[in-house]
Amino acid sequence: SQQGEEDPQALSIQEGENATMNCSYKTSINNLQWYRQNSGRGLVHLILIRSNEREKHSGRLRVTLDTSKKSSSLLITASRAADTASYFCVFGTSYGKLTFGQGTILTVHP
Amino acid sequence: EAQVTQNPRYLITVTGKKLTVTCSQNMNHEYMSWYRQDPGLGLRQIYYSMNVEVTDKGDVPEGYKVSRKEKRNFPLILESPSPNQTSLYFCASSYQGIGYEQYFGPGTRLTVT
Numbered sequence: 001s002q003q004g005e006e007d008p009q010a011l012s013i014q015e016g017e018n019a020t021m022n023c024s025y026k027t028s029i030n031n032l033q034w035y036r037q038n039s040g041r042g043l044v045h046l047i048l049i050r051s052n053e054r055e056k057h058s059g060r061l062r063v064t065l066d067t068s069k070k071s072s073s074l075l076i077t078a079s080r081a082a083d084t085a086s087y088f089c090v091f092g093t094s095y096g097k098l099t100f101g102q103g104t105i106l107t108v109h110p
Numbered sequence: 111e112a113q114v115t116q117n118p119r120y121l122i123t124v125t126g127k128k129l130t131v132t133c134s135q136n137m138n139h140e141y142m143s144w145y146r147q148d149p150g151l152g153l154r155q156i157y158y159s160m161n162v163e164v165t166d167k168g169d170v171p172e173g174y175k176v177s178r179k180e181k182r183n184f185p186l187i188l189e190s191p192s193p194n195q196t197s198l199y200f201c202a203s204s205y206q207g208i209g210y211e212q213y214f215g216p217g218t219r220l221t222v223t
Contacts (some may be wrong), residue, residue, distance in 0.1 A: 050209075
């Protein structure tokens with residue numbers, strides 16, 4: 001399967017702590033994106049990193065990409081209760097195909 | 111407001127009764143796609159379209175049809191729904207393809223009995 005793998009599957013932390021989620025994939029990619037989903041709703045785009053980039057920041061988010069290891073990580077710093085959601089890595093494998101990771105369920109306790 | 115809309119949001123139907131889930135975007139995006147989300151399986155791409163009259167299969171196209179006659183609309187058609195198509199369906203669009211931010215619709219929860 002070309003599906004990405006994410007770990008951990010679930011992560012429970014306290015407000016103010018950092019949360020790190022990892023994504024691995026098997027094929028060559030054009031870019032990798034991270035999305036957030038709140039409880040069965042539509043996904044919201046967080047950040048995109050291209051295959052020639054190694055690190056990207058957006059507010060409290062930091063994404064890294066290691067194409068040699070075929071892996072990416074998403075770091076959320078100083079987590080808030082409102083960050084509670086599922087997080088997915090999404091990568092483009094060919095012309096128009098997008099593949100999703102299994103997702104990490106993040107719970108941030110107030 | 112820039113958005114992707116899906117209709118209906120909820121649908122309960124019976125096996126074999128043809129149905130269409132509509133998807134429309136108002137951002138003049140070229141790329142549109144459909145996904146299904148199932149517990150334990152995550153989201154899987156059903157079909158995608160790079161532009162008008164250009165569609166192609168994703169990872170799980172069996173049992174589904176799509177058409178792209180206009181840029182803004184990308185309906186998902188289930189000619190003969192079966193219970194294994196019970197799922198949460200999402201439509202998404204982007205400016206030009208997989209290298210761009212995907213805008214997702216709110217989802218359609220389909221139950222086939």
